[in-house]
């Protein structure tokens with residue numbers, strides 16, 4: 102509870118002194134193991150309010166693991182994670198507090214197939230934020246409009262295209278009014294012609310000041326919205342750089358090799 | 368076969384229906400409990416359910432009926448026969464349905480639970496709102512199949528002196544010496560109960576498929 106108050110203070114202070122805003126997401130010396138496998142090695146970084154981070158790196162480098170630790174889909178072995186003033190621990194209260202502040206969008210959408218688009222969007226607001234159905238529906242319609250899919254509210258996910266499903270997934274997360282959003286390769290399961298509609302939605306979200314961490318290999322998106330690019334390899338952060346500098350003049354050997362590879366594929 | 372014999376058979380039919388309904392309702396209620404505890408992360412909840420399922424799947428229903436009928440009174444429970452049989456059927460059904468639903472719960476893609484967790488849904492809501500409806504749909508064919516088995520399995524209650532449909536058939540047949548006719552009628556009555564059940568299961572399956580897909 103004390104930690105929530107700290108955030109409030111920082112929030113109001115940040116309007117007067119934006120430079121002194123507390124980090125929205127902070128990871129300190131985070132270690133993560135899968136059995137004997139060392140998946141995250143001493144991860145250290147912080148994201149300030151409104152910042153947009155693009156996280157990239159070769160397959161198996163630990164990108165998904167990293168963002169899944171932030172909302173405790175994966176528990177960590179040691180280190181510290183603080184989200185919007187809430188220190189994450191294994192206690193259910195801490196986990197719930199953090200999950201109320203961050204939304205997540207998955208590669209495979211993970212919409213609830215037995216619920217309509219609208220029902221997908223109102224479930225968590227009703228169960229977690231205890232909104233009435235009417236209030237939750239109002240919020241849901243607002244965010245469905247926002248991702249330009251308001252006319253599909255009564256359909257089931259299977260009746261929508263991949264791009265539409267992913268936009269519903271974004272709206273579903275936004276309905277919880279999170280302070281930060283995590284994206285794990287949100288466009289890599291999509292047919293090429295649907296990538297743009299999802300990226301456009303994410304760009305507009307970024308423009309509105311959402312704090313975002315996106316795992317993606319979409320370099321156009323990274324150049325357009327990212328404040329920083331973080332490059333990972335073998336469970337470590339290898340390079341942190343401004344997007345233009347990262348793409349045109351990577352500092353690290355492994356970043357160069359990685360960029361060479363994704364350029365070859367595009 | 369006169370009206371008297373037919374009435375006797377119909378009385379047996381009523382008992383069969385009664386035992387079936389008790390087995391269904393008890394089995395479904397306790398089966399949900401067994402399934403949910405069976406997938407619990409806590410070994411203290413999970414392991415007793417593994418044993419429960421193992422015992423009832425690993426022994427004949429006939430033996431379970433014997434144990435309930437002769438064993439429960441020894442433990443000081445003074446049940447009428449129908450109650451002892453009901454206890455056995457409920458326990459039997461809870462183990463089978465629990466195991467069917469355990470499989471179905473685990474067959475729901477893990478991304479569904481992850482999405483529920485990421486949204487911050489409490490554990491009960493993750494189960495009730497997200498996982499169980501999908502598991503129920505997956506398990507429907509097996510569930511209906513088992514319920515049909517259970518309905519026919521109530522005939523074993525005859526062994527502890529219960530005059531349900533099959534037993535009533537035997538008695539009538541012994542009186543009027545027309546086994547083919549009598550058991551033809553008995554068989555037709557079983558069919559008349561099982562067939563709508565299968566049909567209803569298929570309907571439900573189609574309706575749920577239509578709801579979720581194109």
Ligand SMILES: Nc1ncnc2c1ncn2[C@@H]1O[C@H](COP(=O)(O)OP(=O)(O)OP(=O)(O)O)[C@@H](O)[C@H]1O
Pocket residue numbers: 135138140158159160161162163164165166167
């Ligand atoms: N549940 C798990 N159990 C065991 N090992 C795992 C598990 N999840 C991930 N790993 C391993 O951890 C490493 C990092 O996985 P992670 O999914 O975070 O990589 P990634 O950078 O997201 O890769 P990709 O680009 O393929 O999605 C991989 O070597 C993977 O095999």
Ligand SMILES: [Mg+2]
Pocket residue numbers: 164165166285286
């Ligand atoms: Mg990944």
